[in-house]
Amino acid sequence: MRDIRNIVILTGAGISAESGVATFRGPDGLWEGHRVEDVATPEAFARDPALVQAFYDARRAKLGTVEPNAAHKALARLDAEWPGELLIVTQNVDDLHERAGARRVLHMHGELKSAWCLACDGRIAWEQTLADGPSCVACGESGLLRPDIVWFGEMPYRMDEIDAALREADLFVSIGTSGAVYPAAGFVQTVRYLGARTLEMNLEPSQGSLFFDESRIGRAGDLVPAWVEEVLS
Ligand code: OAD
Numbered sequence: 001m002r003d004i005r006n007i008v009i010l011t012g013a014g015i016s017a018e019s020g021v022a023t024f025r026g027p028d029g030l031w032e033g034h035r036v037e038d039v040a041t042p043e044a045f046a047r048d049p050a051l052v053q054a055f056y057d058a059r060r061a062k063l064g065t066v067e068p069n070a071a072h073k074a075l076a077r078l079d080a081e082w083p084g085e086l087l088i089v090t091q092n093v094d095d096l097h098e099r100a101g102a103r104r105v106l107h108m109h110g111e112l113k114s115a116w117c118l119a120c121d122g123r124i125a126w127e128q129t130l131a132d133g134p135s136c137v138a139c140g141e142s143g144l145l146r147p148d149i150v151w152f153g154e155m156p157y158r159m160d161e162i163d164a165a166l167r168e169a170d171l172f173v174s175i176g177t178s179g180a181v182y183p184a185a186g187f188v189q190t191v192r193y194l195g196a197r198t199l200e201m202n203l204e205p206s207q208g209s210l211f212f213d214e215s216r217i218g219r220a221g222d223l224v225p226a227w228v229e230e231v232l233s
Contacts, residue, residue, distance in 0.1 A: 001171075001231055004197070005084035008169040009075065010187055012091045014176020014202055018069045018221045021062070021094055025178050032059075041152045053131035056147040060112040060127070063094055071175065071224035072100035078228045079104050087165040091177060091184050093149055108156040108184065114148035117141065123148055156183060169196045173227075176220045179206035188212060201227065 013023035024031050031039070032055075038044050039055045068076075079086055079102045088097055088105045093112045097105045115126035119141035126145070128134065133143035150156050166172070172191040179185045188198050188211040200212040201223040209215050216223050 004170045007086045009088045010174045012177025019066045057129040068096045068100035071220035074225040074228040076101035110149040115145040116148040118144040174200040179208040
C-alpha cells in the first residue's frame with residue numbers, strides 16, 4: 001500500500017445483503033418477487049405508476065428496519081482515517097454507507113430517500129410514501145414526484161466526478177457487485193488501462209473477475225473489515 005494514495009471503491013447490492021437488503025440477481029432471477037423490467041424502467045413507470053411507486057415505497061420503508069453491517073462500518077472507518085483521496089461510488093439506493101458514518105459517498109443510481117419532481121425538476125429529501133401523490137415542497141404540484149432512482153435506460157448520476165476519480169485512482173476496489181450493469185461494470189477496465197491496481201471482494205467471482213489483480217471470495221462482512229485493517233496498519 002506504500003504507493004497508494006487515491007482509492008476508488010465501487011459497492012453493489014452484495015455489501016448490503018448481510019443487513020437484510022435483497023440483491024437484484026437472486027437465484028430465482030426476481031427482485032423481491034418482481035421482474036426488474038416491471039419496476040425499474042421508465043416504461044414500467046409510464047405503464048403502471050402505482051405498482052412502481054408502491055414497490056419503491058416498500059423499499060424505502062424497509063430502510064427503517066435494517067442497519068449498516070460490518071462492511072459498511074469498515075468502509076466508514078477507512079473514509080475517516082485514510083489520509084489520501086477516497087471515493088465510495090455506490091450503485092445502492094439505500095443509505096447504509098451514510099448511516100455507518102461514511103462521508104465521501106456518491107450514489108450513481110440515485111437514492112430511495114430522495115424524490116424527483118417531474119414538474120419543477122427539483123430533487124427533495126423524501127422519507128414518506130409517493131404512491132399517494134403528495135405535493136412537491138418546492139413547486140407545490142401534486143402527483144408528479146417519482147423515485148429519484150436511475151432506471152434501466154437512464155443515465156447514471158455524477159459520471160463526470162466518477163470519471164475524474166477513476167482517472168486519478170491508484171487502487172480500485174469492487175465490493176458486492178455482480179458486474180452485470182454498465183457503466184459501473186466497466187470501471188475496472190478503465191482503471192486497469194490507466195495503471196491502477198484492482199481488487200474485488202464478492203461472494204462469487206463477478207462477471208468481470210478476470211480484470212482484477214486480486215479476487216477475494218467470501219462475505220463482505222468478513223472480507224471488508226479484514227482488508228481495511230490491512231490497509232490502515
Ligand atoms: P447484483 O444483485 O447484480 O449482484 C450482487 C452481488 O453481490 C452478487 O455477485 C452476489 O454474489 C454478491 N453478494 C451477495 N451477498 C454477498 C455478501 N454477503 N458479501 C459479498 N457479496 C455478496 O447487484 P448489483 O451488482 O449491485 O441498478 O446490481 C447492479 C445494478 O443492477 C443495481 O444498482 C441496480 C440493478 O439493476 C439499478 O437499479 C439502475
